Amino acid sequence: MTGAPAMTDSLLAVWHAYRLPILVAVSIFFVTLRVYTQSQSRPKTAASSSVPVSPRGQSPEKSQKLDAPAEKPIAPQNPTTKEIFKPAPKSVKPASGPKRVQGKKKPAKTIGGRRPSNEDNDNGPPVSFIQPIVFFASLTTTTERYANAFFPPQLHDISYIDFDDFFTTVPPSSSPDTRYVYCILIPTYNIDTVLSTFLGHLDETHNDFRIDTAPLANLAGYSVFGFGDKEEWPTEEQGFCSQAKEVDRWMAKLTGRKRVYPLGMGDVKSDAENALKDWTEGLLDIFGDILEYGGLGEGVRGSGDAMESDEEDVEDEDESQSGKKKSSTMVDLEDIKMNGDSAAPLPVDFTTVGKAVTVTETAKEMVPKTSPTYTALTKQGYSIVGSHSGVKICRWTKSALRGRGSCYKYSFYGIKSHLCMEATPSLSCSNKCIFCWRHGTNPVGTTWRWKVDEPELIFNGVKEGHYKKIKMLRGVPGVRAERFAEAMRIRHCALSLVGEPIFYPHINRFLEMLHNERISSFLVCNAQHPDQLEALYRVTQLYVSIDASNRESLRKIDRPLHRDFWERFQRCMDILREKRSYQRTVFRLTLVNGFNVDDEVQGYANLVEKALPGLVEIKGVTFCGTSTSAGAGLTMKNVPFYEEVAAFCVALNAELERRGLHYGIAAEHAHSCCILIASDRFKVNGKWHTRIDYQRFFELLEREKADGTPFIPEDYMMETEEWAYFGKGGFNPDDERWFRKNAKPRPTHLIPAEAQAQVDAHVQAQDS
Template sequence: MAHETWVFRSWLPFEIADIVAVWHEYRIPIILSTFTILMIFRTVLHLRSSRGKISHTPPISPSLTAQKGNLLGDKKANGEKVPRRIVGGLKKRKSSEDAVQIGSQKIQLLVFFSSLTGTTEKTAKVFREGLAKSTQNLGDATTTFLEPQLLDLSYIDYDDYFITAPKTEEETRFFYLLLLPTYNIDTVLDNFLEHLQETHNDFRVDTAPLSTLLGYSVFGFGDRGGWPTEEEGFCSQARGVDKWLAKLTGKKRAFPLGMGDSKTNAAERLQEWKEGVLDVLGHIARTGGLGEGVVGSGDAVESDVEDLDEDDEVLSDEQNVAQRKTKLQKKDGLNDLEDIGSTLNKSSVDLSEPLEVDFTTYSKKSQPTAPATIKEMVPKNSPTYNALTKQGYSIVGSHSGVKICRWTKSALRGRGSCYKYSFYGIASHQCMETTPSLSCSNKCVFCWRHGTNPVGTTWRWVVDPPDMIFAGVKAGHYQKIKMMRGVPGVRAERFAEAMRIRHCALSLVGEPIFYPHINEFTAMLHAEHISSFLVCNAQHPDQLATLKPVTQLYVSIDASNKESLRKIDRPLHRDFWERFNRCLDILRERRFEQRTVFRLTLVKGFNIEDEAEGYAALIEKGLPCFVEVKGVTYCGTSSSAGAGLTMQNVPFYEEVCSFVEALNTALAKRGLKYGIAAEHAHSCCILIASERFKKDGKWRTRIDYERFFECLESEETFKPEDYMGPETPEWATWGNGGFDPRDERVFRKGKNKVALTESQGEVMGDVA
């Protein structure tokens, strides 16, 4: 090889051979030096070019201007449409100035949901966890994604989130995500939609009060089996929320509305929607905003529908025609309002009939409209109807129900009656538990109705006549009693007595005072000498003020202050505390007209600790005849767990006793004449009574029912003392347990029956 190299060099000139030798020896430094010189030269030229652009802008050529004018004129003359040229792209952040203005921001994702049966709640929890993991890598040096928060629409105050965006001390911006199911009954979502609409139409609130949000997006769960298409109601509530949020946020819909069928493809659609939302969040992290939409996308008539107020929209003849055309054929979109006239000739709409135009009004509010269809509260084909019937309810008509109580079954078998027998002498096997309204205006955390009954603040359903309800609930109750005929242990004499209803507890589910004809219904009960125990939730003062006398009137007092009441009862009325206090005033005024009762349901961790003084103040305000203090009953449902209620919230009977003693002491300090009268340990319930019902040192809390009907039928004014019954049995008084000695106590979990003691046997003989 060395010989070949020598031969090659032998015939080359001497100078060329030297150059080649130098190149082989110094080729790497030469290449690097040349590359460096070229880069320096290129940089200098680039800097000179930039300065020239800034310092001098050449004028537009007159010939070019003329050519452009001729071109536009020709195109307008020929009627041709010029395709628009879109110039732009992602707006990058600048390194210095924008970093100061936009940088160092924190983004808080808020995931809102609503759930009746708990399905959407579970989905929302999984979604939030996945979102937290996915957003960890989306941030950069100037943007940080905080841990997403999960919020139940049943809990929150709408004013805190949907009138203005939440405010924090740090530089935090919010992004809303909403997971919403759709039901064919009235739920919290109906009230939420009303709130959004009222906020938009409220002149005191800014047109777009939520414009400070980074953005929002909605996903809806529906059932195509019940609502096959969107026009027929598929995901209608989610679509409504999406529409109103677009108005309130100033068109900050970050990602289109997602919809999925809860029975088929909801999981896949939700995953697709989530990926789209994450892409938008990544865009926000890079650019600091949602970006700009492309103007003119979509149909010209339909794309701007959110900008129009449906109540104030006035359509001209041409616009009506255009809307008809759009609904019938959705083929050739209208690019501009000027194009409407030119396209009318091409339309297939029949214009032979004159259009009806009202020239005397300016708003559709005064236009005659078709009457709205009033729907049923609980239709027979609704999920609510199926859920309630599975729980043992018999639905009467469209909004009433009846159910046999577990204490009725217990009394039929001689295993004890409920506290109403110990306190007031009501035989449980002769008591019917019913309600003329399955709807309620609260969603209490301790409600054992599984959150399946409808909710609402006003009555907007079909109203069934009271006589139909009365006949239906009696028939349903007797049918359920007959089903107990073959149950082992049922006593024949009590079964016979049970076939004659003597008492009615209007406290099953919902709010009975909500029914428009409640007075007619109670009158039918009284006409057959059936006593009426009516329970209301202190949220309907107008109905309470017009209520005619019942045998005993209950008001649920679940908290001693506003915040506790909000957390426990979860009321739908925004002025719930004012309504609550007004009801107490009404009870104070009527305390000498009928027996009034405060029902206190104790929930450990919510309304027991250090609230005895607060309850004493409420009792002083309302001065009820009786105060029932009862420990909460845990139903073990997922909805309760979602509300924060577990077995840890159920107080022991000793804790209820301690609370009652503290409350009694607080009442005595205020100079109120009350005392602990009776108890029913089996129900974890204790009765505090006014000394108006204490004679000769003996409590007389029971009711003379026949005397009540005599007073009622006399149509003369009477007081609760006028139908005060005999003295409370010794076994029911404070300190004696309150279990009916005629019956035998049966313990669960495999424990043997407890035989009657000698003392109980003696008392039983005295009672007999």
């Protein structure tokens, strides 16, 4: 009697485990059957399978092939969902920058009372191929999972594309009779995500006087599907699929009302799969109509033809006249108070053309506890402090607690990893770097528009979170008791976790709290906030990330949100040069093969010559092995071998010597794939002094506060250990080097022989 219930339970478990692929397979079967049936009564024209790939979605090695002429796609006679949405050859990259794109669709004419066909189409060349381009956004991977289930893997994550490549102008097609249809899958969040930036871009594009109001009019059409949660937002009026509705509204404006299929909406907790299946089938029907009749048809809602109603324009007018006042981008000079009792200054972002950002009393939290961002970051090991700060344990902290070595900061600067706290007062960033470990899970923005937590709350919160995580390691095998006891007193703080620390409005007060407890400060910024960098107080060591040596490489690898990112970058170089006289300044170069290594030594030397940093850290990129990394164009092929990093350092050092700049290769930490080039100001009697005397630093800092006595980096430097010198590996002999069990030896045959030869020659020259 117990066998039947057990079998029922097992079948139910199998059904819950595999219901999604089963439903997808069944839906694809019926879609295929339906399209096959319809195709028998239509001319044998079909949809093309080539989908253009964003240049940001691939490494430059792959993009080198983009200049090759694209072959004309061959249309299958009986298109299926897989054939319509399958990956295909790459298209030529569109020219960068805004373009004026003309192209209003002429009203379709009836011929003998019938709808026009391809042969009758007088609006440009006939349409023989449809290329659907699928875009999606996903923070919790739910939308990505649905997109991959209903469409092939060749998709575009909105987080990893350049909006100008697709939403300012239409990408060039592989043949004149090919037209694109944009299929956009959008979830809705009540927090700031990349969708907020995307909507802002659509707004700016439509209102930019340099660009035609409908720059995407050359598309065959578009359609949007939204994912929402009816438990949180039961109705559309309460916010169900609100961001999808916004995207649909802006796309109607940008395409000249070429909505090929109505906005689809699905509840992720009930009917999302069925709703998406219905929407997909409807799209396939419309694709067939476009191929057969050459367009959407006269008078069809969403066609953009003359007979279409202007309902959306009327809605916009009603909204502006119904008491919902739109924020103005203009400020009357007479309204600006110049006396001391004036209100707080309005934050202005000069890199955008859209609506001005104003601070309101009801500012939102950057990372609410109920948000998917909070869930994603805590799953990654973060402790979220307040509404916009975080702290996390580094893997080197665990390693140091077990006596298995500290990170490169111990070899270079004398920081023991188990005494170091990694934290950030701002989880938001203005870049979307391809090598960022947080791929789309942390907020982005160009101006601070969130609630601001007090620095006292952040300081106490990050310390409490760090100590809690240290205590959780007390039961880990191999942890040394004396190091565990030492770890309960934070000595150093690396403000480099994620996001942009100087983005936080009260960063200087936060730094003062660190220094008051004699906690050293290592602050890393991304060279995109020159005003904040200029106003920054003294820190123990100031880093600026230098991820590329020229404008185009920086755009590809950092994917900045600021339009004037290169000008901001250059201004930060000037500020860094000014600070070098009293501040330890560091360039941090992250090398990514195929992006910022080849033929860029001269460019990096130009930047060093301009800013004259005291130190230059050069490290190879770390691949975190996620699917989102691959979506950004990063694979293991982009990770350089240590010998390649060393060869790059040798070449850069030689170029600096050739220019008469006094630098040299001072130290290395091979385990971290990191090498340090230092200015000769840190060289005394032929020996490097890159380490920091932290006690002396705080003594000098307190004296400066008391009587204003200035001090310089040379006043608190210490001699570098011999074992950290270049060519000696950089591993602390007091620790025990640990190797993974059954670890395979590194394939030395893959290391470029030229790189190995350069490193060997430099080390031999140093020894002699």
